[in-house]
Amino acid sequence: MDRPFILINSAMSADGKLSTKERKQVSISGKLDFERVDELRARTDAIMVGIGTVLSDNPSLTVKSPERKAARKAAGKSENPVRIIVDSTARTPLDADIFKKGEGIRIIAVSNSAPAENVEKLEKKALIIQTGTEKVDLSELAEKLKIIGINTLMVEGGATLNWGMLSAGLVDEIYTFVGNLIIGGATSPTFTDGEGFSEAELLELELLSSEKIENGVLLKWKIKGKKK
Numbered sequence: 001m002d003r004p005f006i007l008i009n010s011a012m013s014a015d016g017k018l019s020t021k022e023r024k025q026v027s028i029s030g031k032l033d034f035e036r037v038d039e040l041r042a043r044t045d046a047i048m049v050g051i052g053t054v055l056s057d058n059p060s061l062t063v064k065s066p067e068r069k070a071a072r073k074a075a076g077k078s079e080n081p082v083r084i085i086v087d088s089t090a091r092t093p094l095d096a097d098i099f100k101k102g103e104g105i106r107i108i109a110v111s112n113s114a115p116a117e118n119v120e121k122l123e124k125k126a127l128i129i130q131t132g133t134e135k136v137d138l139s140e141l142a143e144k145l146k147i148i149g150i151n152t153l154m155v156e157g158g159a160t161l162n163w164g165m166l167s168a169g170l171v172d173e174i175y176t177f178v179g180n181l182i183i184g185g186a187t188s189p190t191f192t193d194g195e196g197f198s199e200a201e202l203l204e205l206e207l208l209s210s211e212k213i214e215n216g217v218l219l220k221w222k223i224k225g226k227k228k
């Protein structure tokens, strides 16, 4: 494969929403699910989110458990996986927590139309990968990540990036934690937003497992390909 193995992990409400109508992050996962995500983070080579998530949530995307960070160190790795933001127009704030918290490499993926002055500022904080005309070309980005040694990539949303990755055929597995709450709202982000598929383009999944975790359920899916 000339791209990493790519997994999307998300937490959604029982009605399929990732956050509120104000795009405000809420705890959908409970303690055990956050532990599971931390364990996944510690095992992956890189974590990727969209700029929308950075602007809404200001995540650090660090490994939280001291034991897991130490285990990564003992294995000769950085405490945190490579942290990647998909940001076509280079809007990432220079004081974002992803820069302030934790050690490790940061990558900002921008398009060729990103303003040069923004890119120059971000270059002081992160490696820049430039690809795509108006929007980041996610397939090309994935190939470049593989070339620099990223073999496993965990995408942690949000809704638009999930769509971009799925519609480009770049996802191998999806882990969704479905939590015990209803968020509602036609404009609240869902697991996959974007343009959406028409009937002839639907993606078919294979259910790998389902597991009750506290008051929610973790569903693990494998992407089979276009539904016949």
Ligand SMILES: NC(=O)C1=CN([C@@H]2O[C@H](COP(=O)(O)OP(=O)(O)OC[C@H]3O[C@@H](n4cnc5c(N)ncnc54)[C@H](O)[C@@H]3O)[C@@H](O)[C@H]2O)C=CC1
Binding pocket: 009, 010, 011, 012, 017, 018, 019, 020, 022, 023, 024, 025, 026, 028, 049, 050, 051, 052, 053, 054, 056, 057, 086, 087, 088, 089, 135, 136, 137, 138, 156, 157, 158, 159, 160, 161, 162, 163, 164, 165, 189, 193
């Ligand atoms: N519950 C959960 O597990 C998670 C929830 N969220 C929520 O999701 C929301 C953010 O989602 P969105 O606003 O949809 O933003 P997003 O995080 O999906 O970022 C979207 C941005 O990615 C950039 N992008 C560049 N090239 C792209 C391409 N080829 N395809 C797709 N996107 C591309 C675009 O600038 C686009 O605006 C927030 O409310 C956040 O709280 C985010 C992550 C996880």
Ligand SMILES: Nc1nc(O)c(N)c(N[C@@H]2O[C@H](COP(=O)(O)O)[C@@H](O)[C@H]2O)n1
Binding pocket: 010, 011, 025, 026, 027, 028, 029, 033, 034, 037, 049, 053, 057, 058, 059, 060, 061, 062, 156, 157
């Ligand atoms: N797994 C999971 N469960 C939830 O309930 C969530 N709200 C999220 N959100 C994601 O986690 C990011 C925060 O990461 P840090 O704690 O700052 O490292 C957030 O941006 C979403 O990507 N995830």
